Amino acid sequence: MVAYTILSGLLFGLYFSLMAIGLNLIFGVMRMVNLAHGDFIMLGAFAAFFAYTLWNMNPLVTMVFVFFLFILLGGALYYLVVPRLLRAQDPEMLSLILFFGLSQVIQALAVIAFGNNQRSIDYTALGSGTVFLFGQGFEESWVVVAAVSLLAIILVSIYLYATKLGVATRAVMNHREEAASAGISVHRVSAYAMGIGLALAAIAGVFSPFMIGSIDPTMGTDLTTTSFAIIIIGSLGNPIGTVVGGMIYGLSLMYMESYQPSWSSLVPYLLLFIILLLKPSGLLGRRMRNA
Amino acid sequence: MRNGYKAGFVLLVTLLLFAVGTHLYSNEDMWFQAMVYLALAQGINILYGFTGYLPFGYVGFFGTGAYAASLYMTDFHLNPIVAILGGGVTALIVGLLLSPLLRLSGAYFSIGSLAASQMIYYTVSNPALQAVTNGPYGMNLEAFYNPAESYTVMLVILAFTLAATAYLRYSRMGLALRATREDAVSAAMAGIPVVRMRITAWLLSATIAGLVGGAFAWHISVFYPNTVFDLNVSIFAIVFTLFGGGASLLGPIIGMVVLYGLYNWIGISAPQYFQLIYGVLIVMLVLFLPNGIMSLFRKKGYDVP
Numbered sequence: 279m280v281a282y283t284i285l286s287g288l289l290f291g292l293y294f295s296l297m298a299i300g301l302n303l304i305f306g307v308m309r310m311v312n313l314a315h316g317d318f319i320m321l322g323a324f325a326a327f328f329a330y331t332l333w334n335m336n337p338l339v340t341m342v343f344v345f346f347l348f349i350l351l352g353g354a355l356y357y358l359v360v361p362r363l364l365r366a367q368d369p370e371m372l373s374l375i376l377f378f379g380l381s382q383v384i385q386a387l388a389v390i391a392f393g394n395n396q397r398s399i400d401y402t403a404l405g406s407g408t409v410f411l412f413g414q415g416f417e418e419s420w421v422v423v424a425a426v427s428l429l430a431i432i433l434v435s436i437y438l439y440a441t442k443l444g445v446a447t448r449a450v451m452n453h454r455e456e457a458a459s460a461g462i463s464v465h466r467v468s469a470y471a472m473g474i475g476l477a478l479a480a481i482a483g484v485f486s487p488f489m490i491g492s493i494d495p496t497m498g499t500d501l502t503t504t505s506f507a508i509i510i511i512g513s514l515g516n517p518i519g520t521v522v523g524g525m526i527y528g529l530s531l532m533y534m535e536s537y538q539p540s541w542s543s544l545v546p547y548l549l550l551f552i553i554l555l556l557k558p559s560g561l562l563g564r565r566m567r568n569a
Numbered sequence: 570m571r572n573g574y575k576a577g578f579v580l581l582v583t584l585l586l587f588a589v590g591t592h593l594y595s596n597e598d599m600w601f602q603a604m605v606y607l608a609l610a611q612g613i614n615i616l617y618g619f620t621g622y623l624p625f626g627y628v629g630f631f632g633t634g635a636y637a638a639s640l641y642m643t644d645f646h647l648n649p650i651v652a653i654l655g656g657g658v659t660a661l662i663v664g665l666l667l668s669p670l671l672r673l674s675g676a677y678f679s680i681g682s683l684a685a686s687q688m689i690y691y692t693v694s695n696p697a698l699q700a701v702t703n704g705p706y707g708m709n710l711e712a713f714y715n716p717a718e719s720y721t722v723m724l725v726i727l728a729f730t731l732a733a734t735a736y737l738r739y740s741r742m743g744l745a746l747r748a749t750r751e752d753a754v755s756a757a758m759a760g761i762p763v764v765r766m767r768i769t770a771w772l773l774s775a776t777i778a779g780l781v782g783g784a785f786a787w788h789i790s791v792f793y794p795n796t797v798f799d800l801n802v803s804i805f806a807i808v809f810t811l812f813g814g815g816a817s818l819l820g821p822i823i824g825m826v827v828l829y830g831l832y833n834w835i836g837i838s839a840p841q842y843f844q845l846i847y848g849v850l851i852v853m854l855v856l857f858l859p860n861g862i863m864s865l866f867r868k869k870g871y872d873v874p
Contacts, residue, residue, distance in 0.1 A: 311676040359852075359856065362856055363855070363856070368675070370675050370676055371621070371623065371675045371676065372855050372859055374623070374675075374676050375811065375851060375855050376852055376855040376856070378804075378851065379847075379848045379849070379850070379852040379854075379855065380848065380852055382804075382844050382847060382848030382851065383845060383848035383849055383852065384848075385844060385848075386841045386842070386844035386845035386848055389841040389844075390841050390842075390845070499800065503680070503683060503684065503687065506680050510677075510680075540695055540696050540697050541691075541695065543691050544691045546684075547684040547685075547687040547688045547691070548684075548688060550680070550681070550684040551681065551684045551685060551688060554670075554673060554677060554680075554681045554684070555670075555672075555681075
């Protein structure tokens, strides 16, 4: 029981890291609070659902299409709203409200387009067998999703630490003005970050029917708060710290579901609240934000 | 002081409208809900408009007040009015316990308050606490049901809320709060007790939500945890305030009249279209009119009460 709880916590932890990492990338680069994050996850989930039911498409294939589609979408969204927002008096607060409005728009459109019903994908779409890890049996789909999540996180790290654009991205994260004066095109870097951030959210959405359960147009709100809990645990603005947050969240969620199931929905909020009060900069945060 | 009269006029007209409203248009529930949302919007206004802290989890206080008042009525057999006051006091205590949230800035505070309200919700609605809160099965106050009296009590709460906002709009304290919102460090150097001011506004705002929650529970008499902890309650109140413009008495009133009118017109039959409209509205407001409709009049040099 203990080994199973820990291992499934780690598998889900990898998935939750993937779910939250895009939110952190966007916050880190442009200090924008994307309250519509969960709704992009929902859109990814519906993409997977329709691709599977209409064309019998494997979610792993859908993932590739969704990734590029949402990069374009994110870039467009960036140029549409962010430069204007950055000129305002308090961009961080206004971005919170703006993306909240966007979240309402996406949810409303999704209800109009998809209806209010719960949907689910046949869980065997990602493999129906049982995988044994350290003597414990897990659903194959969990292991596949965890492996893909790990791969995606490694690719994000390679992007941030080993490509020219990624190094520029980290420069913008550390100091916007200095990066601009060093000749980095802040807008281009930010547009890519927005695109990649939304694309990662949508990919997480593609796999959500296998990890979270049935999907519906209003599922985004809870996922947004969960993602926030994860990135704040790991520290805001540090995408790699998200992995720590995801693991802690996955482990505590699995622990609660095994031993105190009726209290398990309290976990993300409780963790978020404790971390915010004890160490608002997150477990890996170095600088204190003005509190 | 001429401005003070203007605020008094707005206050009286609003209260009068709600006092005689049910004779003009007999849908009492609509009038009652309008009062609930207006009082909550002013509660948000007191916090967000004057201090810049936007509490997404404001509904937590509303639900706390509703549950506390109901439990005082059913378990302690208190008079409903005393129970509602108790609901306000309970929300005040919860606000006091949550006041460390004010150490957080901007977005962190909003998300932290959201987490706090969800924690209260999941605790109250937890099946493990069924003996105390009746868990997910809600509360039943039918033994105390009295629509006429609860309407009057709500009107009194609204009057208190509007008066509190009008006071902040024209008093030195409101001015100090707005100075704190613009630049906390300079305000502190000018001798304003920043932390104490903020906590006062936060507790006032929490108490208002608790009182409103209590009156709402009494009026509706049967409710479930997801009725009184519905995030949409926060959202409505926030949008009404943002639409009209914060830090004024009139802004949230205008926001409530326009948007709640819109809601009654199309929102009830087709909620998703209403959600779409107010989503688009929020985006447009942030991009083009971040200080609300009232800022248009302010720009023309008209002093909005």
